[in-house]
Amino acid sequence: MKIELSDKLRSFKPFLFEELYRKERAERAKGKDIISLAVGDPDIPTDSEIVGCAVREVKNGRNHRYPNTKGNENLRKEVSAWHKRRFGLNFHQSDEVSILIGSKEGIAHLPFVVMNQGDYCLIPDPTYPTYRTGVVLAGGRIHDVPLLEKNGFLPDLARIPQKIVDRTKLFFLNYPNNPTGAGATLEFYKDLVKWGRKNGVVLAQDAAYAEIYFDKPAPSLLQVQGARDIAVEFYSSSKTYCMAGWRVGWVVGNSQLVCALNQLKENIDSGPFNAIQNAVAHALKHHERIVPPIREKFKQRALDFCAVLRAAGWQFPDPKGSCFVWARPPVKCASLEAVYFMLDKISVLTAPGSGFGKYGEGYVRFSLTEPDHMLKEAAKRIKLLDWSLLK
Ligand SMILES: Cc1ncc(COP(=O)(O)O)c(C=O)c1O
Known part of the structure; x- marks a missing residue:
């Protein structure tokens, strides 16, 4: 059959x-x-010390029980400390940080948290394909925002039709960018936050490549004043620490969005293995090496x-x-x-x-x-x- x-x-x-x-x-x-x-x-x-830490953690029976969906305290504490060192930003580990089973997982689930049937999501074109996944499953609509070489592969906000913007709930962005390799400046992020606040659009900046920059350190969207009112950023251990197979990422930013995403996930998954979370915490602690x-x-x-x-x-x-x-x-x-x-x-x-x-x-x-x-x-x-x- x-x-x-x-x-x-x-x-x-x-x-x-x-x-x-x-x-x-x-x-x-x-x-x-x-x-x-x-x-x-x-x-x-x-890195061999991360692997060594993971081996020790795997042997610890306490890690064999269910993890906590939003991530264990050890990792959330190290995530907060890293954002403070790297960007000078304080994130409260209980409601502004949540651990993900790779950033891909959080990216695919976020649209369910903010979108209703028929709402629009703005997605860059060209794009990493997972931004579309959750929008399609949530019954949302997609408006493609061109990333053109002549604009440095940044979106031209003024050219997004206002009648689409009026029905838009969410905008996915990604800098440093896959596939174009482009970077975004803090000036661009300032304009973006102003635009997002004016139009009531949630910004989801995918920072999976934040640490793979070639010139100046990539800024965080959340460094812009007021960004935390409307934005979250996704981070990944996959490229930063060459840990793609370990499947750990995190989301930081607006507490309502972070907690809502976690609430949804509590009904779907139970978070990554604690031994692996502790290995990622070790990676964050030793990031500068x-x-x-x-x-x-x-x-x-x-x-x-x-x-x-x-x-x-x-x-x-x-x-x-x-x-x-x-x-x-x-x-x-x-x-x-x-x-x-x-x-x-x-x-x-x-x-x-x-x-x-x-x-x-x-x-x-x-x-x-x-x-x-x-x-x-x-x-x-x-x-x-x-x-x-x-x-
Ligand atoms: C732009 C972008 N975002 C997110 C991801 C997913 O990364 P993770 O391994 O954290 O799920 C990738 C993976 O290739 C990517 O290219």
Whole structure:
């Protein structure tokens, strides 16, 4: 018997990055020597002291009981202390901080907290795909906000139609940005907060790449006066500490939103394993030792890779942060055409810009989360690729 799946489920396309993993496996099965720069999954192993801490914590029977959905006190205390050191911001650990099973989980659940059927959510285009998930499940509507190269991949707030704004509850943003590598300034955040307060729109800034910046430290939206009245920020241990597989993130900011998200989650999950939460607390405590070499590694990779791409005729602004390079190929073509051409001719798999939204068309995203020797080999192949063969 064929089970009839729900309309909601059928409205979802396969998650872009799962599709890319499948493509990679299929090509390898054909015996091809594939280098995949398609997904952002850090190759750098988690710091050995964090791993050592986790091993000790796993052996502690107290950690074998249910965790608390909003996260244990040890981790929430370290999250608060880190935001104080990094941004000079005080967050009350009981109602302005909540731990997530990866920031992806909190991002997908937030729309349920503020949106009713038919309300609008503003989503950048191109975008990380999970912003759409919760909005679709909550029965909300999406208005795509273009991120254009000529605007430094920042949204042009004045161009969002007022009749949409009037029906908008939530705006997802993400800086440093995936996929474009763009950064946001505190000046932009000031304008954004003013706009959000005027229009009664909740701001959800995804700061998953906040620590992977190449020039000046990335600011926090919550540094803007009054931001806490309308905004939350999502943080992740995945890229910051190269702990993607451990699945821990957090949300900070407006206490009503943080508590409401936690209230929803109490009905869905029970939070991450306490042993892992304590390992992330250790990471935060030792941030200043662990993170600079990771940041330096991604910066050096971006510098080296961008130099090769530029010499090979690719066009792009230099990334300000993140693990990605977002570039237009040497000849004008559709994103998918470029991706399949590179896969076919040089066995390098990349992510098509069009997969991130219609304004991503014409771009290709390179992820610099593979070991240096693989990136060098990919760069060598890209340098030799003859684009005149693209029919
Ligand atoms: C922009 C952005 N936000 C959030 C996430 C999810 O991160 P986490 O591993 O914390 O769920 C990712 C992961 O790739 C991302 O690129």
